[in-house]
Amino acid sequence: MSELTSLTIAQAREKLASGAISASELTEAYLAAIEAANAQFNAYIKVTPDKARAMAKASDERIAKGEGGALEGIPLGVKDLFATRGVHTQAASNVLDSFEPRYESTVTSNLWADGAVMLGKLNMDEFAMGSSNETSYYGPVVNPWRSRGSNARLVPGGSSGGSAAAVAAHLCAGATATDTGGSIRQPAAFTGTVGIKPTYGRCSRWGIVAFASSLDQAGPIARDVRDAALLLKSMASVDDKDTTSVDRAVPDYELAIGKSVKGMKIGIPREYRVEGMPAEIEALWQRGIDWYRDAGAEIVDISLPHTKYALPAYYIVAPAEASSNLARYDGVRYGLRVEGGDLRDMYEKSRAAGFGTEVKRRVMIGTYVLSAGYYDAYYLKAQKVRSLIKRDFEQAFAAGVDAILTPATPTAAFGIADEDMAADPVKMYLNDIFTVTVNMAGLPGMAVPAGLDASGLPLGLQLIGRPFEEETLFQAAHVIEQAAGRFEPEKWW
């Protein structure tokens, strides 16, 4: 890691503004880091050096004129789920073979309008369906972290595995990501980075390839809490092009950092103490509780009784919405086409060749639960359970809880091609057990690195907030960051 790529966004912003470094120098440092190391990680599936250099040059010109934006000259990676004009956008799927949109997603438009520089498109689980980045058409991403004394390759989590790995390995200053059931927070926890999924409706979904529309939200993965605040400020907006974009001004999240949590009520949900949870995760959680108590917060035990039903309800709602959203991949309008005897044969062959195993599995589940005679038993029931999950949180917040503290994941990062996970899809799904409730209730959730396990792998804690109170999460997350310190993988690449 060069000196330039070790700067946080906040540090780089200062040096760029003062003229100590140029945007072009900073971009060149990241391009060199990608060139040297991406083959090891497979984090980027498309690097855009020409575009990056042109954007950096434009940034330098704006800085010279005193017209620099909030993220002027900051080099970012973009998850392949975001439409980027004229640039590879395939949701890491073969079904979108060669797709280059003629439009730009609202979230990335916001970032470029603030002066950020695009380095390229980041690997992910196909259509964001996965918790290990192994379902990508482009192959798995390798976690920059390794167990102490081992060379075994570990997953970075998923679906935003490329984003998390690239941030942790300093192959970008920060990255865009998306979270439908934990896809920002779980990879952040697995890589020692900070990830926030804001409230549903905070970031526009326009131009983001849809997976499960009632759950999908964009958010950043960054190296520290402040950088996450800077990125979210730019990504979030009110957008007429998304009817679920909520009409509320975007606050300056950075101002919340450093505020005392004295008197804040932190809820500890007893249902998150799950059977078989490793003692290290339990101890980490307790450490988090102690940090808040020491900082003057009030710790309250709370109950979220429907927690255990969130994951089964999710595995009805998300596949149902996915089967509907993914109906558009028909070999006619874009992407892969495999010719067949007639139209239907062409559809079936194109989709069979274009979708990977996990995507097919979820489209099949979704089609089944929505098929005639089963809608009430599955989808309607799951949406009712979802109301109960949301009510649990509302009751906790009504009792005065400001934020809820939980572990982010039930384990640290596991191995690539883990046999237990491969043999049982449900086992892989259990990775999201602590994160999925937040999507079901539409709440903001944030993963913050909080320690290392016995083998030296990062572990994260999760903070859950009231709707649109992301500021409280930044305020509270900073306490963990101050107490735990920051974590960087030992460089082996």
Place this chain on the structure above:
Amino acid sequence: MTVDLSTVKRVAHLARIAVTPEEAERMRDELNAILGFVAQLDEVDVSGVEPMTSVVEMAMKKRQDVVADGDKSDDILANAPVSEDGFFAVPKVVE
């Protein structure tokens, strides 16, 4: 509820995904594992509970019913695997 092989094939047709006999068998087992997992919801009493329709409480945003975009057939066709004379082209549908 469990699914059999013929149900898997019917659902695959509905989903417009061609499956080989081996894939259908594997999918049957996987779908049954997932359906077994979601069957936990049977324990939950949802009587009198409204299904969720919007996760954030807000009124549906409306806009003026006017043409706000258009005239970009080239952009729309740019990524089509096959197009002809400004149209998407598909295999012959009517004999």
